[in-house]
Amino acid sequence: MTTLSAVEVAERIAARPDGWVDLRGVEIEDVDFGHAHSATRLERFDFRGATLTRCTFTNASLRDVKFQEARLIDCDLRYTEFERTSFKRASLTGCDLYRSRLGANTIFESSDISACSLHLAVFDGVALPRSAVEEGQRRGLLQEREDDFAAFHADLIARGRGDDPTRTRLHLSRRHREAADIYRALSAHWASNGSTRDAGWAYYHARRLETLAVRPDHLWRRRRIERDQSALTRPGLALGSWRWLLGTSAGLIAGFGESPMRVILTTLAVMLAFAGLFALTDVAGQAADPAWLKLTDAVLFSAQAMTASLDANLHRRWVMWAATLETTLGITLLGLLGFCLGNRLRSA
Numbered sequence: 001m002t003t004l005s006a007v008e009v010a011e012r013i014a015a016r017p018d019g020w021v022d023l024r025g026v027e028i029e030d031v032d033f034g035h036a037h038s039a040t041r042l043e044r045f046d047f048r049g050a051t052l053t054r055c056t057f058t059n060a061s062l063r064d065v066k067f068q069e070a071r072l073i074d075c076d077l078r079y080t081e082f083e084r085t086s087f088k089r090a091s092l093t094g095c096d097l098y099r100s101r102l103g104a105n106t107i108f109e110s111s112d113i114s115a116c117s118l119h120l121a122v123f124d125g126v127a128l129p130r131s132a133v134e135e136g137q138r139r140g141l142l143q144e145r146e147d148d149f150a151a152f153h154a155d156l157i158a159r160g161r162g163d164d165p166t167r168t169r170l171h172l173s174r175r176h177r178e179a180a181d182i183y184r185a186l187s188a189h190w191a192s193n194g195s196t197r198d199a200g201w202a203y204y205h206a207r208r209l210e211t212l213a214v215r216p217d218h219l220w221r222r223r224r225i226e227r228d229q230s231a232l233t234r235p236g237l238a239l240g241s242w243r244w245l246l247g248t249s250a251g252l253i254a255g256f257g258e259s260p261m262r263v264i265l266t267t268l269a270v271m272l273a274f275a276g277l278f279a280l281t282d283v284a285g286q287a288a289d290p291a292w293l294k295l296t297d298a299v300l301f302s303a304q305a306m307t308a309s310l311d312a313n314l315h316r317r318w319v320m321w322a323a324t325l326e327t328t329l330g331i332t333l334l335g336l337l338g339f340c341l342g343n344r345l346r347s348a
Contacts (some may be wrong), residue, residue, distance in 0.1 A: 001051065003027045018045075025049040034080065054159065074160055082106040082126070089094035093114045095162075102126035112136035117143070117152060118182045121187035130198040133186070143179035144209070146172060170229055173222040176213035180206045183344060197347040200258050207256040208304065211247030216239035253336070260340040267333045269305075274326045275302035283319055306330035 004012070004026050004309050022045050024291055034040045034057045040055075045065045056076040065085045074094040083103040086285040088110060095116040104125035114136030129249050133141065143149050156162030157274045163171065171178075183206035191199035213216065219240040226232045235243060250256050253266045279298035289297070304310040307330055 001025060001027045004031075004032045019044055021051050023047050025053045027053070029053045030054055030055070030248065034058040034076075074155060074159075087113075087268070091137075094155060096152075096156065098123045102128065107133045111238075114138045115142055116150065116176055117180050118185075119143070121185070122180070123185055126189075128186075128189070130190070130195075130201060134201075141179045142200065143175040143182070149175050167229065169225050170231065173225045174213075176209045176218065180213065180346055183209065198345050200343060202211045203221065204256050204258045207247065208251060211251060212283065213246055214244040216241050216244065219244075219341045235300070247348070253333075257340055257343055260337055260344055263333055263337040263340055267330070267337070270292035270326070270329055270333070271302050271306050272299070274305065275299040277322065278302055278319075281319075283316075285327040 002025070004023070009023070009028060009031050012023060012171065021044065025048070028199075030053070033042060037058045040060045041063070042060050042065060044216070045061045045062070047070045048068045049065050049070060050067075051071045051073070052075055053073045054075065055072070057080045058076050059079045061081045062085050063083045065082075067090045068088045070087075070090045070096050072092045074088065075092070077095050077100050078098045080097070081103060084105040086107045088107055090108075092111070092113045093115045094111075097113075097116055097118050099122070101122040101124055106126040108126065108128045109194050110129075111132050112135075113132050114134075115138060118141065128141065134198055138145060138148065142152060150168070151170055153162055155169075155319045157165050159169070162168075178221045183202045187199045187202035187206060190202060203206060213222075214235065216237070219237055221236075223232065223237060241344075245282060247256075255262045275295070275298040278301050279295050282294075284294065284297040284301040301312070303311075306327045308327045310323055310327075314323060
């Protein structure tokens with residue numbers, strides 16, 4: 001593979017045979033294609049099969065650019081606008097796409113961007129499959145992996161492109177919220193394109209990370225760091241812990257509205273728990289009945305109570321309260337099951 005210096009790259013840009021800048025299959029390091037304070041237009045560049053390391057495209061506007069099967073390593077793509085740009089089968093590692101705009105006819109088919117930061121990137125007509133995030137070098141987003149995210153910030157600082165080093169701990173404490181925001185943006189993008197299954201997948205991960213962000217230990221750590229740097233944000237510890245409790249319950253019971261099977265399993269667990277209570281207290285069955293018959297009668301009694309079809313005369317007050325509670329839970333879970341099934345059918 002031929003290695004080109006910045007001077008040689010400039011010569012090829014000036015030459016432009018057939019109107020294209022031919023940079024196919026070359027290796028380029030530390031070349032600045034953008035400008036930190038003004039827009040630079042890059043049109044009809046061919047980087048197919050090239051390896052770009054620590055190259056800068058900040059504020060550049062890329063149009064009709066080919067990155068098929070290219071490797072981009074630690075490249076600065078902040079505030080970059082892409083249009084009619086192909087990253088098909090490309091691999092992007094350690095790249096920063098902060099506030100970049102992935103515009104119309106930008107293609108990431110069979111590419112890998114799992115080791116890049118997409119914080120506040122705008123998905124505006126880009127063809128970005130879920131596999132580019134889910135099935136890359138690492139599963140999920142960069143912000144989900146604390147060690148990788150810390151190394152990413154350390155690399156930015158070493159190259160003089162990062163935030164104040166004293167704020168690295170603050171960025172790490174907010175990484176779950178950053179990842180959730182990215183998943184929210186991806187969910188909206190895929191939903192607008194009719195990819196409802198992918199949108200539901202991104203929504204699930206957004207809710208999961210939002211819940212993780214307000215877990216009491218994570219929240220306490222973030223609030224302590226924010227207080228040290230005079231950058232307090234909401235929610236506080238009490239409200240955040242309440243949101244964590246609700247979010248955890250929603251995740252376990254229904255997969256945040258995306259898992260009908262979890263609702264069914266929760267319903268069975270509730271029914272069997274009440275059946276165990278009724279069996280232990282001899283609410284169902286006769287005293288002379290064998291244990292297996294008492295257990296089946298207790299399950300039947302619990303199922304009837306859950307479905308509001310109980311025809312037995314209840315005389316003990318606590319049994320009436322228990323049956324009422326189980327009926328309420330059954331109705332709630334049935335409604336939740338319908339909601340989850342609706343989401344799943346819509347995504348089918």
